[in-house]
Amino acid sequence: MALVKIFEGREEHIRQKGGDRDLPLACNNDSLAGAVSQRACVYSGARVVLNPVTDALHLVHGPIGCASYTWDIRGSSTSGPDLYKSSFSTDMKEIDVIFGGEKKLALALRELASRYHPPAVFVYSTCIVGVIGDDLGMVCRAASEELKIPVIPVRSEGFKGNKKEGYKAACNALMELIGSGSGDAPNKSPCTINLLGEYNVAGDLWSIKPYFEEMGINVAASLTGDSRVSEIQRAHLARLNLVQCSGSMTFLAKRMEEKYGIPYQRISFFGIEDMSSALRTAAGFFDRPEMTSKAEAIISREVARIKPQIEHHRSRVAGRLAAIYMGGAAKAVSLVKAFREIGMEVVIIGTQTGDRDDYKKISYLVRDGTVIIDDANPLELKELLVRQKADLLVAGVKERFLAYKLGIAFCDFNHDRTTTFEGYNGMVNFGREVDLTINSPVWRLPRERKPALNRSAGMPTEGSCPKATTGGNVNVEELCNS
Amino acid sequence: MSKSYATVNPCSMCMPMGMVLAFRGIEGAMPFFHGSQGCSTYMRLYLAHHFREPIDIASSALSEKGAVYGGSANLKQGLKNVIHGYSPKVIGVATTCLAETIGDDVQSIIREFQQEEPSARDLPIISVSTPSYAGSHEQGYGEAIKSIVQALASDCRPNGRQNVIIGSVISPADVRYIKDMLERFGCDYVLMPDISETFDAPLAADFPKIALGGTHLSKVREMAGSKGTITIGGSILKPEAGQWLEERFSIPHTALPLPIGLENTDLMVSKLEEATGLDMPERYETQRGRLLDAMVDVHKPLANVRVAVFGDSELVLGLSRLLTEVGMDPCLMATGLNSPAFAKEAGGISPGSRALYGVDFSDIQKEMAGLEVELMIGPSTGRQISQAELIPLVRVGLPNHDRFGASRQLVVGYEGAMRILDTVANTLIESR
Numbered sequence: 001m002a003l004v005k006i007f008e009g010r011e012e013h014i015r016q017k018g019g020d021r022d023l024p025l026a027c028n029n030d031s032l033a034g035a036v037s038q039r040a041c042v043y044s045g046a047r048v049v050l051n052p053v054t055d056a057l058h059l060v061h062g063p064i065g066c067a068s069y070t071w072d073i074r075g076s077s078t079s080g081p082d083l084y085k086s087s088f089s090t091d092m093k094e095i096d097v098i099f100g101g102e103k104k105l106a107l108a109l110r111e112l113a114s115r116y117h118p119p120a121v122f123v124y125s126t127c128i129v130g131v132i133g134d135d136l137g138m139v140c141r142a143a144s145e146e147l148k149i150p151v152i153p154v155r156s157e158g159f160k161g162n163k164k165e166g167y168k169a170a171c172n173a174l175m176e177l178i179g180s181g182s183g184d185a186p187n188k189s190p191c192t193i194n195l196l197g198e199y200n201v202a203g204d205l206w207s208i209k210p211y212f213e214e215m216g217i218n219v220a221a222s223l224t225g226d227s228r229v230s231e232i233q234r235a236h237l238a239r240l241n242l243v244q245c246s247g248s249m250t251f252l253a254k255r256m257e258e259k260y261g262i263p264y265q266r267i268s269f270f271g272i273e274d275m276s277s278a279l280r281t282a283a284g285f286f287d288r289p290e291m292t293s294k295a296e297a298i299i300s301r302e303v304a305r306i307k308p309q310i311e312h313h314r315s316r317v318a319g320r321l322a323a324i325y326m327g328g329a330a331k332a333v334s335l336v337k338a339f340r341e342i343g344m345e346v347v348i349i350g351t352q353t354g355d356r357d358d359y360k361k362i363s364y365l366v367r368d369g370t371v372i373i374d375d376a377n378p379l380e381l382k383e384l385l386v387r388q389k390a391d392l393l394v395a396g397v398k399e400r401f402l403a404y405k406l407g408i409a410f411c412d413f414n415h416d417r418t419t420t421f422e423g424y425n426g427m428v429n430f431g432r433e434v435d436l437t438i439n440s441p442v443w444r445l446p447r448e449r450k451p452a453l454n455r456s457a458g459m460p461t462e463g464s465c466p467k468a469t470t471g472g473n474v475n476v477e478e479l480c481n482s
Numbered sequence: 483m484s485k486s487y488a489t490v491n492p493c494s495m496c497m498p499m500g501m502v503l504a505f506r507g508i509e510g511a512m513p514f515f516h517g518s519q520g521c522s523t524y525m526r527l528y529l530a531h532h533f534r535e536p537i538d539i540a541s542s543a544l545s546e547k548g549a550v551y552g553g554s555a556n557l558k559q560g561l562k563n564v565i566h567g568y569s570p571k572v573i574g575v576a577t578t579c580l581a582e583t584i585g586d587d588v589q590s591i592i593r594e595f596q597q598e599e600p601s602a603r604d605l606p607i608i609s610v611s612t613p614s615y616a617g618s619h620e621q622g623y624g625e626a627i628k629s630i631v632q633a634l635a636s637d638c639r640p641n642g643r644q645n646v647i648i649g650s651v652i653s654p655a656d657v658r659y660i661k662d663m664l665e666r667f668g669c670d671y672v673l674m675p676d677i678s679e680t681f682d683a684p685l686a687a688d689f690p691k692i693a694l695g696g697t698h699l700s701k702v703r704e705m706a707g708s709k710g711t712i713t714i715g716g717s718i719l720k721p722e723a724g725q726w727l728e729e730r731f732s733i734p735h736t737a738l739p740l741p742i743g744l745e746n747t748d749l750m751v752s753k754l755e756e757a758t759g760l761d762m763p764e765r766y767e768t769q770r771g772r773l774l775d776a777m778v779d780v781h782k783p784l785a786n787v788r789v790a791v792f793g794d795s796e797l798v799l800g801l802s803r804l805l806t807e808v809g810m811d812p813c814l815m816a817t818g819l820n821s822p823a824f825a826k827e828a829g830g831i832s833p834g835s836r837a838l839y840g841v842d843f844s845d846i847q848k849e850m851a852g853l854e855v856e857l858m859i860g861p862s863t864g865r866q867i868s869q870a871e872l873i874p875l876v877r878v879g880l881p882n883h884d885r886f887g888a889s890r891q892l893v894v895g896y897e898g899a900m901r902i903l904d905t906v907a908n909t910l911i912e913s914r
Binding site: 007008032035038042043067069072073091104108128158159379397398401406447448 | 487488490491494499517519520521524525526528531534535537538539540541542543545546548549556557560561562563564566567578579580583584613615616618683685686687689691
């Protein structure tokens with residue numbers, strides 16, 4: 001029996017653990033037309049990965065919409081430059097589509113460089129650029145020579161695959177930047193790492209970086225949250241890459257390993273268990289006893305510190321059921337563990353861009369009966385949330401109002417959230433947010449008003465209370481209370 | 483205006499966005515983009531942020547293959563799935579820049595589809611040409627309304643009704659106010675597009691796949707038999723739907739500015755009196771008097787206050803008119819819409835003001851320098867300038883991504899004018 005039967009061709013993307021149909025589920029292919037996928041496009045994938053580079057100029061080569069809808073929508077915070085919070089577009093018009101947009105792009109690059117003096121420019125291609133065939137590489141090379149800064153094309157034509165292709169395009173663009181700096185002294189500290197797939201959403205980075213510093217580890221570059229172009233240019237000097245958002249950044253980690261011999265390890269900074277094991281992973285890599293004992297000291301100190309708060313929230317949410325719908329699988333996996341830390345079980349888990357290995361890992365983690373879904377859409381989510389009796393949905397803005405309309409609590413875990421969720425303090429914030437939304441009195445308000453019992457008291461006309469007359473032998477009071 | 487080659491911080495959106503705003507005002511309508519998946523997702527996100535409602539927009543999710551060999555198969559499959567999944571009463575298909583550039587003939591693909599697919603035979607599927615590079619969301623909105631009316635309005639048996647077309651994007655609360663007034667007038671009317679419920683839905687036990695509300699299809703069909711049309715919000719945007727009804731069915735058409743402020747509201751009311759032969763209901767006389775009273779109350783703190791008003795063209799013109807009525811100075815009026823008519827109209831409202839059209843926020847910020855602006859009024863996209871220049875921003879219009887209540891913000895009518903003036907006065911007091 002199919003779990004949810006709304007769209008033909010989606011059956012293979014939905015599985016129930018322990019159900020009569022086995023994994024693997026279908027994934028990593030084009031979204032079904034007309035199904036209202038929650039995914040965006042290649043451009044969006046590239047944009048979310050690169051946008052947090054704070055001092056770069058991000059120029060969207062295409063019609064205005066692509067720039068409008070991505071202007072300052074990512075909650076990545078900065079400790080300094082804020083050029084990334086502006087939206088730059090070549091605003092292509094009909095005439096550019098007919099005669100080509102290369103000239104306008106070249107002129108726009110010159111104009112923007114002289115106005116903003118960025119250390120580097122990322123030029124994103126959009127659908128239309130791919131169709132009319134502007135030679136982005138050529139324009140960027142020429143501009144780079146003329147302006148004496150890296151001008152890097154991002155091959156993100158919207159239709160050339162899904163969001164994941166965009167991650168790849170972004171990683172390729174980052175590879176062009178890495179190692180391109182000139183005259184930089186090699187980094188002195190032998191214990192230097194990069195954090196890949198850390199976007200400093202709501203200041204996440206700042207809640208975890210101090211722990212590494214305390215352990216004597218220097219974070220050379222965070223890719224890309226709160227990063228500077230110059231830091232990324234020196235990222236090849238690090239000894240280790242810690243990869244958090246693996247969906248977006250594993251590709252870069254592999255390329256850096258090939259080219260610069262930097263090994264990488266997957267970690268997550270979300271949840272007590274994952275945060276602690278991230279610190280142990282880093283310490284283990286450098287293999288110094290004093291660093292390992294420092295890591296253990298930090299872990300026991302911090303876990304003890306937050307325990308009372310976690311226990312408090314746990315006591316208020318334990319036993320409730322969660323649904324997870326994330327862009328990337330890494331976050332989804334961390335969430336399952338974090339929910340367990342506050343006593344909650346996961347009944348639905350889905351992602352936009354998970355691959356076969358991701359879903360295997362997810363399936364191993366969740367308990368029997370949990371529904372696993374790839375590239376979901378609103379109708380499927382709606383049906384599943386009701387059927388699986390979820391008390392809470394963790395997802396992004398598009399899904400927020402779906403949950404609300406169903407009367408289900410919601411926690412925003414996407415790139416426009418405003419609360420830090422990483423690190424030990426982040427876990428406390430997460431527990432608090434889950435607690436306050438699940439236990440809010442708004443869910444207990446009566447959906448339907450009880451009609452007045454004595455409506456006919458003022459004017460005693462027989463049958464003036466419709467409910468009293470329609471039910472035959474039914475007691476009025478019973479009816480109104482039901 | 484600006485001779486820049488790059489747009490910095492856009493003050494407009496693209497055409498398909500306007501199409502969604504129009505179609506969501508039609509009963510049972512499902513908006514559909516023929517293009518890449520991202521367009522639909524981005525605009526869903528943008529609108530969900532603003533209205534705080536779930537927004538579903540389907541997509542033909544064109545891939546590389548579609549872009550090379552044509553998107554017909556995707557479009558047909560997408561339509562079939564939407565019909566199956568959402569049971570819409572009408573589907574609006576907007577082209578995107580991708581579909582337009584690869585040259586898909588959307589209308590004939592739809593015709594073919596309707597011949598092949600029994601479930602689609604009697605379903606209106608309306609295509610709207612909205613290549614993003616050809617105009618802004620305001621033009622896409624107008625284009626969609628025209629397409630809806632042209633596709634559906636066909637029943638020209640006289641019905642004595644008044645057509646009221648919302649020609650420029652206003653909030654659900656604004657539409658509710660106008661509907662309420664029409665009801666109280668006791669006139670038989672059809673208002674379209676009606677987003678009063680669809681973008682501001684109650685939380686109810688049942689959560690429908692397509693938001694309830696919107697103009698009934700039968701009523702749109704019968705617009706061809708109405709006795710007159712008023713387009714509200716058509717002073718510079720071309721009110722093409724109303725004009726078409728006039729040309730095709732000889733239905734007299736009047737285009738009015740948005741009823742923002744005392745005089746613009748008076749204008750709408752007297753037009754309604756004229757059209758219906760009925761007097762304005764008494765309660766609005768009282769409301770009008772209360773507005774005058776409120777205007778007198780705030781006239782001193784607001785006198786000569788220099789304001790930058792920006793955003794959608796008709797909204798900027800209406801708000802500026804209201805500001806001048808209480809002695810404020812809309813010294814800068816700016817819109818992203820590329821329309822010289824805007825500057826002309828703005829000049830009539832406030833002769834000494836700077837009027838900018840087709841601009842972005844970098845132009846607006848540049849122009850503001852030296853104007854000693856004390857207040858900004860417009861969408862939340864003005865917040866960066868507001869923060870940088872320490873000038874308070876009263877959020878009006880789309881988008882409002884960082885405050886609550888965008889769906890319930892009333893700007894039109896006597897009541898809306900009061901609320902805006904109170905907000906403006908209180909914001910200034912807070913900031914001083």
